[in-house]
Amino acid sequence: MMTHSTGPTPPVDVPDPARSRTGSAASGSKAAAAIEKARSEGRAALIGYLPAGFPDVQTTIDAGIAMAQNGVDLIEIGIPYSDPVMDGHVIQEATVEALANGFTVPRIFDVVEGITRSTDAAVLVMTYWNPVMRMGVRAFAERLAAAGGAGLITPDLIPDEASEWLEASEEFGLDRVFLVAPSTSPQRMQDTVDASRGFVYAVSVMGVTGARTSVGAAARAVVDAAHAAGAERACVGLGVSTSAQVREIGAYADGVIVGTALVAALRDGGVEAVAELTRELSTGTAKAPA
């Protein structure tokens, strides 16, 4: 805990900035390795999100494997949480159902292990911070690493409050994916890029998750700012649902994150629909030859 800070944005205490700056490929970052592999194949990385336990744990594992087998490079598994302030209706409804179906937080490690045992895809966990805090940050990190997880995406944890997580993620070699937004100041961009490991998550629009017809020009400005601040990998999320959008964003970003559209596909058509949408989305990842 940072109990002695007097300002609103106390300096970020990064254990080893040289090593942690969005993870040079040599740092052992699983997320970085997955994105670099896509890059070496002339593609932007495709990152797919599903909430754990929707509608049950086994389906999440099956759908995760299906995503990996059909063109996703990184898998993002969300922990259903009672107060998901960054999520729109589709994901909220899915996570409410997961909780109603009895999902408990420790099952996240079963999901991660189930996917990583069967595929090479890097698996990140997306979580609001209180469930991690409740289990204990170090204990959570230890179990996530043991399950084969790559790291955490943390929508309501900013580097300013993350000293415990910075420490635990270093200890267990886990990726720290913090968010940056169109509203992020240059100084905060620098601090957040410096504190991240693996990649930085560029929020495409000011808003919450959910499919949008256009993600607009703001996303590109955020990615450019992240790159200028030294981020080797910046991936764009929020609002992406079609291969055309993947193509548009993949032209300038290192990875493209799709969530709501995959959740809706799973809801409406099961694992096969997730596989099909993933195949379709992956047709947009090829970068034009330089």
Next chain:
Amino acid sequence: MTDTHQDTGNPGAGDGAADAIDAGTAEAFLSHDQSLRHAPGPYFGAYGGRWMPESLIAALDELQDTFDKAKADPEFTAQVADLNRNYAGRPSLLTEAQRFAEHCGGVRVFLKREDLNHTGSHKINNVLGQALIAKRMGKTRVIAETGAGQHGVASATAAALLGLECVVYMGAEDTRRQALNVARMQLLGATVIPVTNGSQTLKDAINDALRDWVANVETTHYLLGTAAGAHPFPAMVRYFHEVIGEEAREQILDQAGRLPDAICACVGGGSNAIGMFHGFLDDRDVALYGFEAGGDGVETGRHAATITLGRPGVLHGARSYLMQDEDGQTMESHSISAGLDYPGVGPEHAYLADIGRAHYEPITDAEAMEAFRLLSQTEGIIPAIETAHALAGAMKVGRRLAADLGPGEQASDKIVVVNLSGRGDKDVATAAGYFDLLPDDSAEQEIAQEGEQL
């Protein structure tokens, strides 16, 4: 849901995070070296901070910068003082409650009459201040959350006065039960949006307000209704309520010639309590008591006694005590009083609890309703049901003081000041239903069964 996942007894006992009180701060407090007043945030010991999406950090920075400059600007402080005096009706009275005091062990009891403010509660202090801040930031729209509707009505009032667009988020179930308060907000020109997400309660209204804020932060200020949330909200909301404690301290010195032995206030998020406490924080001989909603009784799991039974965690932007299960999921709170029905509490209260400066105790629905009845019938003042928790607490504190007198002391030498945070007009239907005062076939009977608080 039960509270089997929660610890009982000493709050946070054995919890590593709870032990992380800043030892230096606690020592300084104990040795009386350090003032506890005007704590600026972002941290109150191990509590507070900004557990928020990055998208909102720029808005919080802008808010803090604007607030810091406004506090130092005589024009702003004069504007606040003018609205307080000539619009809200401040200073509010301090009334001695002699007949009610007979039920408090015979100590002297004084009531700080926030119920006499415009809109009927302390809430007006905060909304006027924040609406002025919104104007200084050039925002044209304010959003707010509300449970029973009190903060929504206050926000709509301030927005109407200052020419701001106002949107209020309210649980869908509450909009149905509180149809008259919805109408009141609409009469004041506000738009009320029913929230159908999650548990459809106050916490979900806050979630939806935050989602709105993320998407509209350029034009919109989130007018948070209590001293919780991300920095600078806890310090800022307290600042606008500090007038309660400052007036009360001056008034009790004037009327009784000395400081009180104890201060009593109800605590949901904790804004009226922190404003009242603030005037007396550095008066170490004045005991501070916050009374939480004990609902059906803390042993039943149906309560909102966050500090009494919660554990440290993060919700809505701040680290504080929180009603949560073993997975860190927020638990549903329960109280007859909608204003106290919140599973979190402001971070400064968590800190004051940990260092022992303030004491927090649960009051059951039944205890609160007995105090509600008593004050109405002994003083001719119908309190808000929220406030009735503070009154029930004052009855306990007064009796304890009377039972623990020193040599030569009399109960009437002791003084308790209660923050009468709001009037009970809105609660008449609930109370009438509770005390079975309505004919079976009346329309009000049907309303009361659904918990209507008019």
